[in-house]
Amino acid sequence: MTEPADTGAISLDDRLADASGSLSAAERRVAEVVVAYRELVAFGTVARIAERAGTSGATVVRFADRLGFSGFRGLQESVRADLSHRLLPAAARIRRPVSKDLVGSLGRSVAASLERTLRHLDPGEVDRAVRLLAGRRRRVFVMGGDAGSGVAHQVSVHLSMLREGVEELVGGAVEVGRTVARSGPDDVLVVIDLPRYDRAVLDVVAWARGRGVRTIAVTDSSLSPAAAGADVVLTVESHDVGPFDSYVSALAVGEVLVAGVAVRAGRSAVDRLDALESVWVDTDALSD
Known part of the structure; x- marks a missing residue:
């Protein structure tokens, strides 16, 4: 297993956690949709997400901006990347290159988490x-x-x-x-x-x-x-x-x-x- 590069990028989950305390009620509903219906956010439209969250398209875009993305497209790209990782089946993961330092690589990953x-x-x-x-x-x-x-x-x-x-x-x-x-x-x-x-x-x-x-x-x-x-x-x-x-x-x-x-x-x-x-x-x- 290869170790992910440390790019300094903030993960989607970290962005959600950091912003959760400052979200309006409508924005929080959008956040709940992002967490529970990631496929919809990854491949849907602003209008579909707004409908699911019971709010307006403007609120969806404002929510993306509040998380630090450059509009809805930035949020969508982040969700797609996150989804592709989360949904990667074990049958695919097992085919990834494995670090020669297996114990050290896994140990650092688990310890950091x-x-x-x-x-x-x-x-x-x-x-x-x-x-x-x-x-x-x-x-x-x-x-x-x-x-x-x-x-x-x-x-x-x-x-x-x-x-x-x-x-x-x-x-x-x-x-x-x-x-x-x-x-x-x-x-x-x-x-x-x-x-x-x-x-x-x-x-x-x-x-x-x-x-x-x-x-x-x-x-x-x-x-x-x-x-x-x-x-x-x-x-x-x-x-x-x-x-x-x-x-x-x-x-x-x-x-x-x-x-x-x-x-x-x-x-x-x-x-x-x-x-x-x-x-x-x-x-x-x-x-x-």
């Missing part, structure tokens, strides 16, 4: 997420898309070792629906979803929000479909490593949340871990 993710985490958002997850009367549900299911499982297992009432949402719509039907405003859902977004996850998020469940989204942008309407949004980078996207940053954010819950739960978490350790020792479950 992880460093940027942790540096840009909003401490206030992290604290809000930890407070929600540590609430003893809340049930906690954790769900990831197909590619993020491993991260979701790890977060779910570790949280369940610290507190009661943690459940990973897995299975088909019928099985997950039975669980969501029992949820309510006292509960919280952690969803881990990165491009390309998993429709099944987005459906569960919509169902849960409809029942008043508080939601924490771990995703690539505050404007992603998974983040829409979330109580807390924690953004991560997911650059490709070899043929596949890396979930290292998403796992790191999950570990931040787990560590925060351990601190906030205090003595109850200590007692719970002591009880687990005692059972494991008594049953000789682990080989040291």
Whole structure:
């Protein structure tokens, strides 16, 4: 895998993140279209995008200018470049030239992505997420898309070792629906979803929000479909490593949340871990 040249160019996602706090309501709707419907932006017209966002063509052009592009054409070219990278299948990625320094090349890429993710985490958002997850009367549900299911499982297992009432949402719509039907405003859902977004996850998020469940989204942008309407949004980078996207940053954010819950739960978490350790020792479950 070759390392991308450092041209100093600002990525589309970085432009969106930098501008998100200063966008008008109409411009924010355009931003949501850019994130959720990149194919439309890449190959559509100003009028089509304006229609999808429920605004005017002038607002679309103004949004492009606000992001620092030279009009809509500049925005469209950036989305096309981003889309071509995101949609490149593993079968194509695996055919790219590989650096002779494979460990060093991948290590630098993953380390840079992880460093940027942790540096840009909003401490206030992290604290809000930890407070929600540590609430003893809340049930906690954790769900990831197909590619993020491993991260979701790890977060779910570790949280369940610290507190009661943690459940990973897995299975088909019928099985997950039975669980969501029992949820309510006292509960919280952690969803881990990165491009390309998993429709099944987005459906569960919509169902849960409809029942008043508080939601924490771990995703690539505050404007992603998974983040829409979330109580807390924690953004991560997911650059490709070899043929596949890396979930290292998403796992790191999950570990931040787990560590925060351990601190906030205090003595109850200590007692719970002591009880687990005692059972494991008594049953000789682990080989040291």
